[in-house]
Structure formats: structure tokens, C-alpha cells
Amino acid sequence: xxxxASTYLKSVTNGLIIGDCIAEMKRxxxxxVDLIFADPPYNLQLSGAQLxxxxxxxxTAVLEDWDKFDTTRAYDEFTxxxxxxARRILKPNGAIWVIGSYHNIYRVGTVLQxxxxxxxxxxxxxxxxxxxxxxxxxxxxxxxxxxxxxxxxKSRYTFNYDSMKAMNDDVQMRSDWTLPVCNGGERIKxxxxxxxxxxxxxxxxxxxxxxxxxxxxxxxxxxxxFGSGTTGAVAKKLGRNYIGIERDQTYAxxxxxxxxxxxxxxxxxxxxxxxxxxxxxxxxxxxxxxxMITPGDTLVCxxxxxxxRVRADGSLIESxxxxxxxxxxxxxxxxxxxxxxxxxSCNGWSFWQIKRGKxxxxxxxxxxxxxxxxxx
Numbered sequence: 216x217x218x219x220a221s222t223y224l225k226s227v228t229n230g231l232i233i234g235d236c237i238a239e240m241k242r243x244x245x246x247x248v249d250l251i252f253a254d255p256p257y258n259l260q261l262s263g264a265q266l267x268x269x270x271x272x273x274x275t276a277v278l279e280d281w282d283k284f285d286t287t288r289a290y291d292e293f294t295x296x297x298x299x300x301a302r303r304i305l306k307p308n309g310a311i312w313v314i315g316s317y318h319n320i321y322r323v324g325t326v327l328q329x330x331x332x333x334x335x336x337x338x339x340x341x342x343x344x345x346x347x348x349x350x351x352x353x354x355x356x357x358x359x360x361x362x363x364x365x366x367x368x369k370s371r372y373t374f375n376y377d378s379m380k381a382m383n384d385d386v387q388m389r390s391d392w393t394l395p396v397c398n399g400g401e402r403i404k405x406x407x408x409x410x411x412x413x414x415x416x417x418x419x420x421x422x423x424x425x426x427x428x429x430x431x432x433x434x435x436x437x438x439x440x441f442g443s444g445t446t447g448a449v450a451k452k453l454g455r456n457y458i459g460i461e462r463d464q465t466y467a468x469x470x471x472x473x474x475x476x477x478x479x480x481x482x483x484x485x486x487x488x489x490x491x492x493x494x495x496x497x498x499x500x501x502x503x504x505x506x507m508i509t510p511g512d513t514l515v516c517x518x519x520x521x522x523x524r525v526r527a528d529g530s531l532i533e534s535x536x537x538x539x540x541x542x543x544x545x546x547x548x549x550x551x552x553x554x555x556x557x558x559x560s561c562n563g564w565s566f567w568q569i570k571r572g573k574x575x576x577x578x579x580x581x582x583x584x585x586x587x588x589x590x591x
Contacts, residue, residue: 223242236300251439299330316359343393379427
């Protein structure tokens with residue numbers, strides 16, 4: 216790593232570096248990037264023959280030299296080289312996403328783990344509008360695979376679970392994402408001939424999920440295979456910093472023009488839902504100290520099956536029905552609810568509610584009020 220790596224990092228942040236990704240990553244300091252999205256060559260191993268549709272019209276394929284490797288060993292060596300640099304520049308709690316097809320993703324996954332990364336998820340991008348298999352000799356290739364990994368098993372990586380849930384109609388998001396391929400107005404065309412400017416341009420919707428899920432506003436996102444600049448465009452729009460590396464001048468020119476037209480979302484509150492996991496810790500006792508709950512108040516579970524009274528020290532004691540001779544159970548809001556459900560653990564904040572007039576209010580809502588007061 217050069218002595219002036221930190222100065223170099225500042226000079227290239229929110230910019231595009233034209234050059235070889237391995238050589239350019241070597242110029243960056245250790246542990247400086249929060250998130251890497253890599254869309255490397257797939258090594259499709261296509262012949263030079265033109266593929267045609269049944270009506271004899273040409274199908275545009277990836278035939279560029281940057282996708283060609285003499286052997287799979289050469290491809291593996293290339294993958295190992297750029298991935299080693301990626302792990303070096305990634306922060307200990309950062310993350311990397313790599314996308315590929317059946318041609319390369321298994322080899323990439325092997326190198327990823329051999330390099331020392333710890334796998335979090337594989338995600339299937341199911342294309343809602345895939346290109347048909349015109350020869351009819353195999354299934355239509357309707358998906359690509361993304362691998363999400365972190366530098367080590369101990370990495371405390373970012374996962375904005377609540378944002379992903381909100382994006383999915385308040386249902387926990389699964390690891391299969393149905394999104395269209397890049398087409399229509401989003402597909403960047405060459406102004407001279409009207410052809411697509413880059414053969415493997417990814418849709419912004421795909422990058423938005425990756426970036427919102429595993430980074431925060433102000434984080435630095437790096438894409439070592441920048442292409443037409445989708446990663447940078449989405450990062451800029453979502454209030455993240457970015458660095459793109461691209462060796463092809465033509466693609467770089469397309470990306471620069473695209474980035475210049477992107478307008479960031481200026482209101483920080485509109486970028487994403489605040490993560491509850493990242494919110495300040497609030498003990499149950501803070502509700503007593505703040506006067507929201509008083510000793511002797513009765514808490515009830517959502518279905519009204521169990522009741523408990525609040526002690527002065529913040530613990531709970533079970534309120535038993537008349538005629539029940541067993542001793543009442545007691546514990547914290549978490550341990551008592553776990554006992555009642557017969558589980559090892561339970562989130563008491565979402566389990567218990569308190570009556571307020573004719574309605575009941577979840578303890579979680581009262582905790583949010585405390586957090587608002589802390590913020591003010």
C-alpha cells in the first residue's frame with residue numbers, strides 16, 4: 216500500500232478511476248471501504264458465432280474480450296487476485312456482494328471462501344422478463360445468483376432488516392428477488408448507433424436492495440467492475456459515497472455522463488427507515504423513571520391470556536386467576552414472557568401491552584417515545 220494511500224482515497228471518493236481493478240485497489244488503504252458490489256466477468260465461454268432468433272434477427276450477446284479467459288484456471292487466478300485486494304480494503308464490519316451466473320458463480324463462491332470471507336446469504340435474482348432460449352436445447356436462463364459475505368465470522372455487519380421488510384409490504388424479505396432485467400428507458404443506449412452502451416447493465420432496483428440492505432447513509436461503496444455506473448448512480452441517489460473502477464474508456468464515459476445527471480435524495484429522513492437494532496438501548500426501567508408506567512400497573516399479552524403487574528424495580532409478577540393455587544411466576548419483561556410461552560427467550564417489548572383507557576399500547580411504542588425524548 217503506498218504511503219499516500221489515504222490522500223489518494225480522498226481524491227477518488229465519489230469519482231471514477233480508469234484502470235485495472237487489481238492495480239487500482241492496491242493503491243487504496245487497508246480497511247477503508249464499507250461495502251463492495253462486484254459484477255465481474257462471467258467467463259461465458261461464448262463462441263464468436265452470432266446467435267439468432269427464430270425470425271433470423273440477431274441476439275445481442277456478450278462477446279467482448281474482457282469476458283474471455285484462456286482457461287478456467289486463468290479465471291480462478293484472476294478472481295483470487297481481485298478478491299484478495301477486495302478483502303484487504305474492506306472494513307472488518309463491511310460486506311461484499313458478488314453477482315454471477317451458472318458459468319462462474321460456483322467458482323467465484325469457492326474463491327470467496329478460500330480467501331477467508333464468511334458467507335451470509337446467497338440471493339437468487341429471478342428475472343421477471345428473461346431472454347428466451349431460442350435454440351430450445353436447455354431451460355431458459357431466468358436467474359442470476361448473488362453471494363453476500365463479510366470479512367470474518369466475527370464481523371458485525373450492517374443489515375437493515377426493517378427497511379427490507381418495509382420494501383416488501385411489511386413481510387420479511389426472502390432470498391429470492393423477482394425483478395425485471397434492465398430495459399426500456401433505464402437501458403442506456405449509444406447515441407451514435409442506438410445500440411446498448413453496455414451488454415450487462417444491471418437494473419437500479421437490484422442495486423437499491425443491495426445498498427439499502429447492507430450499508431448506511433455516508434458509507435463508502437466500491438464497485439471494481441463499474442461498467443455503465445449503476446452502483447455509483449444508486450449510491451449517489453441514496454446518500455452513500457462511492458468509488459468506481461473501470462478499465463474501458465468507452466464505458467467510463469457513459470458512467471460519468473450518467474452520474475452527472477443523478478440527483479441525491481437530500482432529506483436524510485427519506486433515505487431509509489431507521490434500524491431498531493441501531494437505535495439507542497432503552498431499559499424497561501426507563502419507562503418507570505419517565506413516569507410512563509408506575510408500580511402496580513397491569514400488563515397484558517396481545518391475546519389477553521396472561522396478565523402481570525409491574526414491581527417497583529421493573530420486574531414483573533404474574534397475576535393469577537381466582538382459584539389458581541400455583542405460585543405466581545416472575546421475572547423481567549423478557550424472561551416472564553418466555554416462561555409463559557414455554558420458550559428459551561422472548562422479546563418482552565413486543566409481547567407486553569398496557570391498557571390506556573379503552574385501548575392497549577405495546578411497550579415498544581412507549582420505548583419509541585423514550586427514544587424520541589433522548590434524540591431531542
